Amino acid sequence: MSWFEVMEHHDYEELVLCQDKASGLKAIIAIHDTTLGPALGGTRMWTYASEEAAIEDALRLSRGMTYKNAVSGLNLGGGKAVIIGDPRRDKNEAMFRAFGRYIQGLNGRYVTAEDVGTSEEDMNLIYQETDYVTGISPSYGSSGNPSPATAWGVYRGMKAAAKEAFGTDLLEGKTVAVQGVGNVAMSLCKYLYEEGARLIVTDIHKDSVKQAVDRFGATAVDPGEITGVECDIYAPCALGGTINDDTLKTLKAKVVAGCANNQLLEPRHGDILHETGIVYAPDYVINAGGVINIADELNGYNSERAWSKIGEIYTSLEKIFETSRTEGIATYIAADRLAERRIELMKNTRSTFLQQGHHALSARRLRG
Secondary structure, three states: OOHHHHHHHOOOOEEEEEEEOOOOEEEEEEEEEOOOOOEEOOEEEEOOOOHHHHHHHHHHHHHHHHHHHHHOOOOOEEEEEEEEOOOOOOOOHHHHHHHHHHHHHOOOOEEEOEOOOOOHHHHHHHHOOOOOEOOOOHHHOOOOOOHHHHHHHHHHHHHHHHHHHHOOOOOOOOEEEEEOOOHHHHHHHHHHHHHOOEEEEEOOOHHHHHHHHHHHOOEEOOHHHHHHOOOOEEEEOOOOOOEOHHHHOOOOOOEEOOOOOOOEOOHHHHHHHHHOOOEEOOHHHHOOHHHHHHHHHHHOOOHHHHHHHHHOHHHHHHHHHHHHHHHOOOHHHHHHHHHHHHHHHHHHHHHHHHHHHHHHHHHHHHHO
């Protein structure tokens, strides 16, 4: 299947390949849908196995951002960018400034932010070349690193999922298996530790695991073991696709709630979770705290307003769980319907508006 066929299948709007030989930049920007507004989504830096894998990830993530922004009530569309490279070794100033110029060339159709492998400092470099970036340093009037906001939203969402599964949202005494302990997950672990949850952690970076063990008394396991440990809640917090045919055979948790994007390898895996009675908090709903926070920058950042809206992730998930129960559908389907209804309503509104404008113009021509 060609990339045009892939884009047509899920109605993507734009795919941009960016390269700068001098700095080593190789990046992809994917814009999925701008019905609700400019496409907002972070820039991820990762050592992809191939260029095709990087493009596929950018496309999948951008579509997820469309749904995330829509279900969160934001007037923003979905987009995402990836930079191919090792974030611990390959970064340089010229790379991010060159990338900023590519974003500027899109003239506001895409607004970027921090994501896996990128930082507030990287966003500051992009900001030297374009205004279409969020999550820059507070000294520039921004909200800064979105990781704490994302973690707070996941924590609140995890409590809502626990209430659905166990009848109470108290996490004290619950065992949470955290797959990946990057910036967001480390903040999440802090919230869980402070409430009295027991933590089991894993990550490909041993220093991150050691930090979680030292700070929160977590138990460390190898990456391949995390989905099979005895736990109440499984929190996918690294790359996507960890809910799949293999992991579902060993998964013992009653709740899946984490900060990773695209946690289901395929939609049918969400159906399997539903059929087996495992409560799944749809990823793009529970991890929307960061994007809600940075989106507030577009209105002149107000932390109280932003964090209040992040807290609504709890009630959003309650509605999704209720719809799942009453309609007998998987939670990911319930979430998708909420997002799709909002986008379709806006499309219909715009269509009506354009038709009215066309009729008015025709009447003017007839009068002329």
